[in-house]
Amino acid sequence: MSPTQHDVGPETVVLGIETSCDETAAAVVLGGRDIISSVVSSQIDMHAEFGGVVPEVASRAHLESMNPVVRKALADAAIEPTRVDAVACTVGPGLIGALLVGVSSAKALSLAWNVPFVGVNHLEAHLYAGFLEDELLEFPLVVLLVSGGHTMIVEMRDHGDYSLLGSTIDDAAGEAFDKVARFLDLGYPGGPAIDRAATQGDPDAIRFPRAMMDDGLNFSFSGLKTSVMNHVRRHPDVDSLDVAASFQQAVVDVLVHKTFRAAREVGATGVVLGGGVAANSLLRSEMTAAGRSAGIRVSLPGREMCTDNAAMIGAAGWHRLRTVGASPLDIGAFPSMPLVTSGGHPDE
Amino acid sequence: MIVLAIESATESVGVALAGSDGVLAHATVSRGRRHAETIVPAVEFVCRQADVGLSEIGVIGVDVGPGLFTGMRVGIATAKAFAMACDIPMVAASSLEVLARGEDDATEIVVPVVDARKGEVFWSMYRPTGLDMDALGEPKVGSIEDLVADLMARDQDVRIVGDGARRYEREILDGYRCDVGSAVNPSAIVLAELAYSRGIRDEVVHEREVLPMYIREPDAQINWNTRQVRP
Ligand SMILES: [Zn+2]
Numbered sequence: 284m285s286p287t288q289h290d291v292g293p294e295t296v297v298l299g300i301e302t303s304c305d306e307t308a309a310a311v312v313l314g315g316r317d318i319i320s321s322v323v324s325s326q327i328d329m330h331a332e333f334g335g336v337v338p339e340v341a342s343r344a345h346l347e348s349m350n351p352v353v354r355k356a357l358a359d360a361a362i363e364p365t366r367v368d369a370v371a372c373t374v375g376p377g378l379i380g381a382l383l384v385g386v387s388s389a390k391a392l393s394l395a396w397n398v399p400f401v402g403v404n405h406l407e408a409h410l411y412a413g414f415l416e417d418e419l420l421e422f423p424l425v426v427l428l429v430s431g432g433h434t435m436i437v438e439m440r441d442h443g444d445y446s447l448l449g450s451t452i453d454d455a456a457g458e459a460f461d462k463v464a465r466f467l468d469l470g471y472p473g474g475p476a477i478d479r480a481a482t483q484g485d486p487d488a489i490r491f492p493r494a495m496m497d498d499g500l501n502f503s504f505s506g507l508k509t510s511v512m513n514h515v516r517r518h519p520d521v522d523s524l525d526v527a528a529s530f531q532q533a534v535v536d537v538l539v540h541k542t543f544r545a546a547r548e549v550g551a552t553g554v555v556l557g558g559g560v561a562a563n564s565l566l567r568s569e570m571t572a573a574g575r576s577a578g579i580r581v582s583l584p585g586r587e588m589c590t591d592n593a594a595m596i597g598a599a600g601w602h603r604l605r606t607v608g609a610s611p612l613d614i615g616a617f618p619s620m621p622l623v624t625s626g627g628h629p630d631e
Numbered sequence: 632m633i634v635l636a637i638e639s640a641t642e643s644v645g646v647a648l649a650g651s652d653g654v655l656a657h658a659t660v661s662r663g664r665r666h667a668e669t670i671v672p673a674v675e676f677v678c679r680q681a682d683v684g685l686s687e688i689g690v691i692g693v694d695v696g697p698g699l700f701t702g703m704r705v706g707i708a709t710a711k712a713f714a715m716a717c718d719i720p721m722v723a724a725s726s727l728e729v730l731a732r733g734e735d736d737a738t739e740i741v742v743p744v745v746d747a748r749k750g751e752v753f754w755s756m757y758r759p760t761g762l763d764m765d766a767l768g769e770p771k772v773g774s775i776e777d778l779v780a781d782l783m784a785r786d787q788d789v790r791i792v793g794d795g796a797r798r799y800e801r802e803i804l805d806g807y808r809c810d811v812g813s814a815v816n817p818s819a820i821v822l823a824e825l826a827y828s829r830g831i832r833d834e835v836v837h838e839r840e841v842l843p844m845y846i847r848e849p850d851a852q853i854n855w856n857t858r859q860v861r862p
Contacts, residue, residue, distance in 0.1 A: 343700075349712070351839075353715070386667055387670070390670075390671040391709045392715075392716050395712070395717050613672045
């Protein structure tokens with residue numbers, strides 16, 4: 284049933300499925316590179332009233348949206364299901380109940396269509412989002428992966444060959460955005476809310492700490508969040524737009540500084556951004572500027588490719604099928620799956 | 632016509648194939664709660680053992696709960712995706728109905744009781760008519776005291792059955808004298824037989840009409856200290 288590795292080529296069509304958090308997504312990807320269709324059903328409105336993702340609400344919504352999203356991805360791609368050569372699905376990390384909806388559906392489709400099932404690591408898929416939009420990327424690369432759940436700098440030496448150079452020791456960057464936005468009453472989700480507010484504030488108004496700036500490649504955002512809260516409590520009349528802009532500047536300074544230090548250290552030919560926070564406009568403009576002055580190519584995937592989507596799952600699934608092969612049908616989901624490095628098998 | 636039944640609403644996972652000759656093959660795993668890992672390999676297994684090709688399956692039967700939310704969603708997602716991919720209709724049954732139909736020798740009122748966790752149970756009542764099981768009202772969720780009060784209000788001979796009956800047997804019997812059936816989890820075999828009899832009468836639905844039966848609202852409490860993955 285599983286094709287041998289040489290069967291995987293530029294004509295191989297992968298249906299990607301993603302349900303790790305609050306987006307139900309399906310996409311049809313050709314040859315690991317061309318996005319034929321990409322459908323994302325977002326639950327942001329459902330979680331807004333709670334100010335965060337409620338796992339049970341997310342799981343229920345995934346089950347409701349799963350088949351309609353797959354149908355639409357196939358219809359948008361204008362292909363018959365018989366043209367699908369493999370089904371790739373996020374198996375972790377993520378919310379267990381949410382992941383299991385996608386994994387169950389993907390395995391059933393794979394059995395029914397008699398094509399391989401490929402379990403994909405969500406973090407690895409974010410690394411692949413860059414390749415979907417920038418054909419000129421060449422290894423070695425440094426990827427800054429910043430989302431609500433993760434903040435990491437990854438060296439990508441080849442397909443499936445990664446090193447984790449640094450990660451957050453406490454809050455993820457996106458988590459800090461969410462918490463500060465909630466504290467300042469700017470709305471949910473926090474990333475876009477701070478981004479919007481910051482355009483009207485003064486980024487130099489308050490000098491918030493840049494934690495661990497010259498101290499390795501790890502991050503810490505918990506202290507920054509606390510100092511924002513302390514500052515507002517001490518200065519109740521402060522303009523929250525200035526607070527938002529100054530906070531955002533502090534986060535972006537650290538992210539840009541460490542990413543380029545990592546790129547210089549490993550001799551990267553390019554820097555790629557991934558994850559929901561990579562949609563932040565200040566981060567994007569400062570990354571571009573820093574790349575220009577360092578002479579390093581900076582690849583900024585479009586906002587839809589930065590946030591969770593299934594095209595990146597389809598692309599990562601294609602590479603995995605080619606290099607590692609299909610996954611067994613008796614695997615489940617792995618809520619705290621790490622980014623496995625150096626060509627390892629991310630299924631366990 | 633052959634039906635494939637998928638049952639995962641409680642701790643147990645079961646799949647079964649049934650046709651005009653009755654049950655053709657079945658597989659059940661009642662411990663471990665590895666629903667997602669088990670179901671699809673179990674489907675492959677029963678099809679291989681009974682020499683049934685996937686293209687021969689004409690109806691998918693699924694238990695839509697109530698039960699353990701994550702487990703039942705795994706079965707429903709699998710069944711719906713399968714029905715979509717094979718373009719075949721479905722039969723949806725509640726876990727309570729499947730449990731009740733397993734007690735086909737009962738003459739008293741059958742009350743399936745499914746553990747809802749947090750000290751609560753799901754239950755409903757069925758009257759055996761000899762040929763069928765007539766549902767007496769809608770499924771309910773509540774405490775053991777609520778269940779006992781409901782039994783007292785009906786005041787008839789009762790047989791309780793299910794994992795909730797097993798777990799809270801002493802508390803229930805302390806409040807209301809009744810028989811206890813031997814089944815703990817809904818049976819994929821009973822579900823397959825039910826799906827077959829509905830299937831040949833064309834009492835089937837499209838995959839998009841198959842909805843989970845949660846009965847209880849989602850717990851919306853957020854633990855902000857738990858790191859959650861957001862884009
Ligand atoms: Zn993500």
